[in-house]
Amino acid sequence: MITLASDFGSPYPAAMKGVILRESDARLVDVTHELPRQDVRAAAFWTRETLPYFPPAVHLVVVDPGVGTDRAALVGRVGDHAVVAPDNGVVRPVARRIAAETGEDPEWFTYEYDDPASTTFHGRDVFAPAAAAVHEVGVGELESLPSITPADDAVDLRFPTASVEGDEARGEVLVVDDFGNAVTNVPGAFLDGRTGDTLSVNGTDAPVETAYAAVEPGDRLVTVGSHGYVECDVNRGRGDDAFGLEPGDDVRLRF
Amino acid sequence: MITLASDFGSPYPAAMKGVILRESDARLVDVTHELPRQDVRAAAFWTRETLPYFPPAVHLVVVDPGVGTDRAALVGRVGDHAVVAPDNGVVRPVARRIAAETGEDPEWFTYEYDDPASTTFHGRDVFAPAAAAVHEVGVGELESLPSITPADDAVDLRFPTASVEGDEARGEVLVVDDFGNAVTNVPGAFLDGRTGDTLSVNGTDAPVETAYAAVEPGDRLVTVGSHGYVECDVNRGRGDDAFGLEPGDDVRLRF
Amino acid sequence: MITLASDFGSPYPAAMKGVILRESDARLVDVTHELPRQDVRAAAFWTRETLPYFPPAVHLVVVDPGVGTDRAALVGRVGDHAVVAPDNGVVRPVARRIAAETGEDPEWFTYEYDDPASTTFHGRDVFAPAAAAVHEVGVGELESLPSITPADDAVDLRFPTASVEGDEARGEVLVVDDFGNAVTNVPGAFLDGRTGDTLSVNGTDAPVETAYAAVEPGDRLVTVGSHGYVECDVNRGRGDDAFGLEPGDDVRLRF
The missing domain is CATH 2.40.30.90 (Bacterial fluorinating enzyme like)
Structure with missing residues (x-):
């Protein structure tokens, strides 16, 4: 199962789905493509509040105002779940939430890519292929992908405390x-x-x-x-x- | 097959999907999550006009302005179809429509629940689990669920006649x-x-x-x-x- | 696999899905139902930019300001892909794009229908059944459908050149x-x-x-x-x- 969340509205998510379905027979589940536009914090909140309800899956989350800059592509693993997202903090809160529920620590990896077809749509050209690759190799075996290396300093994001x-x-x-x-x-x-x-x-x-x-x-x-x-x-x-x-x-x- | 209809917009439907998929491998089909907000009559109209086109399925319909009050959770069966919804009349017209097409009379049940995790999101905490349970036990066997009892006086809703x-x-x-x-x-x-x-x-x-x-x-x-x-x-x-x-x-x- | 694209918003696409699922177990993938309303050119652009990313599929595209007039229903085949749409040019650019990528020439057919249940919703009453029929018989065998005849003069649509x-x-x-x-x-x-x-x-x-x-x-x-x-x-x-x-x-x- 691959879940998809983005701020893309319509119709860009379809290109991501097509790219994934060329590589994988995974069940695709739309979480939402109406996340507040280019708002990494809101996306971090909503994915934390929805993705933990799912059974183990590869969760693709693309809210990416830094697309085309040198921010990395991030893959995280928490128990049987994986998250695939830009390295801007967006999936850190959901990983902590799943970790708290499963007792497993998140592990973070960088997904290496070069020369994507576009500089403005890495959801299609980087993250969707990454999610498909992680799904096909299996969450438990994701470090066997040649494009995966440990990430030591992924960007964090925390919500303020009352x-x-x-x-x-x-x-x-x-x-x-x-x-x-x-x-x-x-x-x-x-x-x-x-x-x-x-x-x-x-x-x-x-x-x-x-x-x-x-x-x-x-x-x-x-x-x-x-x-x-x-x-x-x-x-x-x-x-x-x-x-x-x-x-x-x-x-x-x-x- | 479980169809989902609500007025939730984004991203709350994703939590319902996650909850269902933890319990069931059912095919999920989004009917819409853009029903006019908290408008039970409009939801009754649109579900009557769309759900009868589907093959037999469990139809989850959540438009629920009374969430958190003591309105019951309702399960209906008409032939091979089931509907799961708040007891506010929203699924009565679609049940009558399916009944007219199949020749089967609707049967109504109350779905008992206690202490849902929230008082404001029974779509996630009551109705999605109910739909998954009905799907897993099978529409024909739904009264074997311990949480199911016959409902004698479900709220009705009828459209005015010209x-x-x-x-x-x-x-x-x-x-x-x-x-x-x-x-x-x-x-x-x-x-x-x-x-x-x-x-x-x-x-x-x-x-x-x-x-x-x-x-x-x-x-x-x-x-x-x-x-x-x-x-x-x-x-x-x-x-x-x-x-x-x-x-x-x-x-x-x-x- | 059947992909669905339209300008229908909500909830009309659900009726198309129901109609298809009565005839087919195909995987359904929503491309978008938020295409700019009744804008054939925009729909032609967005389907050209998204559908070619998919693996071989039956692509249902319904943007149909001429519904109820005598415009024909069109079925196209390009390699292992099929497109099903009103004969208003909307799927000509995507067919050319897929043709350029696969080296296969598009073939065009008219899908004959009579007396659909409505004059205003051929997405439900003509195009969804056509897509299901093409999927069930198989893209390679679609001309074996009795409702299919070669189309000699399908309406074309080309984008202006800079x-x-x-x-x-x-x-x-x-x-x-x-x-x-x-x-x-x-x-x-x-x-x-x-x-x-x-x-x-x-x-x-x-x-x-x-x-x-x-x-x-x-x-x-x-x-x-x-x-x-x-x-x-x-x-x-x-x-x-x-x-x-x-x-x-x-x-x-x-x-």
Whole structure:
């Protein structure tokens, strides 16, 4: 199985699929090709939150604002999973998440390539062939590929940590999802036992609830989202607009 | 085969796919994840118009504004097809449509679950596991699942019926499709033998045609759409804008 | 393998998939359903740039502003590939491209049909069944289908050719991709050995570079895109906006 995630929209992912299918009979599963464009941090978040649900697979992740520069192509292995991506940090968080779940340490490799057909579409010309090659040789045997060498200093990416003290938490909006839910980095435990209480989000009040429909359509709420973090939402509406929040914004939450 | 339909956009459907693929080798087919957001009626329409074309399958449909409340998870069986969805009526019309085609009556079951990992993403934590379980045990054997009990009073959803008298029809816009075609609930037979005639739609005139290209680009027409209903369209343009129509609007059609 | 490309958005492609899967166990691969709406030329470009990367397959392409008129349904064969599409030119460029790569001449056939269930959705009622039938009988045997007859005068579509004289090229914007890159028809060779030089695009200057990230975020550049043509781009932004270019616009490039 090869999963595919990118910020390519349409129709560039098709070229990657074609390239892979020329080399492999792998089942292909689209994760998404609508990742926020050229936003490595958002891609790192969303792949961390989706790929660990899959059975062992080769995970191709291409969000690559540095395409054509001398950034390397990276292959990682964590247990029976492999990740293939540009060396810009995008797959480090998902590798740590899978590692935490499987107890296996990630191993990192550089995938050597020369003279790709383009300088602007390495998803097609570098990463898709790499994913197919890793899949065909097998994740457990990937270092037998002649194009693979150990990577000592892969670029890392870590999400900021929130601080929680008593009734107050300070953190950041990590992403806004397609529904408009503003996902912070404040751990959901901050809301434990507080259902029905009022929380101030940068001065805007909203009740803590466990279901969107606990408030009227159009009304604000704060809840623990499916990622385990505090989210600022609106029932049948957009939380980002109602709370005035964008990815990267600081948030101060106070009971 | 498991088909997937939701209003999740990107990337939440990927988590559902991962969860299913951990439990099943089923072929997965994306129906759409761009259903009008949190619009149960539109989802009921579009699944009724697409799922019956499939061979027997488990159809996962998640449009769920009541997620986290005490609405049940529903499993239906109609012949060799199964539907898995929140108990909000969304899969009742498609079940009736398949029943009409196969001659089999739908049977309804509640899928019991407790303590899902989230209160906001039952697509991942309740419905995807349910679909995988139904697929693995087999549609014909689904009541052998310990989590399944008969459902006596599943929520129903019915589309309004148009009234037709001679040269006049009164109905409603059911949905607007991605092309901007405003699909009414007036049966296409209302236009039988009327090609070339002029129809008034809430006072706006347009010719009855059997092809978009029968009128100039940008011009209005009325036709029988692929769903069998009267549609208000524009050749290479948007009928909803040109006729001033939105889902739920009343329409009065007069020759 | 059957690939699917259309301008249908959501959820109409699902009906095509269902229809095919009732007749065939073929692997289905979505190329895209977000082709520029009812834009035959853009669809011809994008299918030419993606389908040749696939292994031999039946390629279903439905961008069909003439649906319901008397335009024919076309089936083409080039080597082990088949294309199935409306007879409006949309698959002629991809057939030529595959022919150039395989050395096989395209052969064209008309797919006869009568009384499809709708006049507005031949993707579901004509082209999907045709693709399934071609797949099931086998590309090499497709003329054994009773619905197939040789097509003598299929509609053609050719992209305009740019003219290059010394330091000046005159051409046209063929498409704008999802990133906002304005892809011209000027061959990339026009930029050979010019990296770092300044090029005027209709009077707007930009440097020739081999990577988006060679310029600051938000700055213009000109590069050879993955299609082999000169593209007008912005690093982490939209080239179409920054250069004031739309598909079909004339471009005059001067060093």
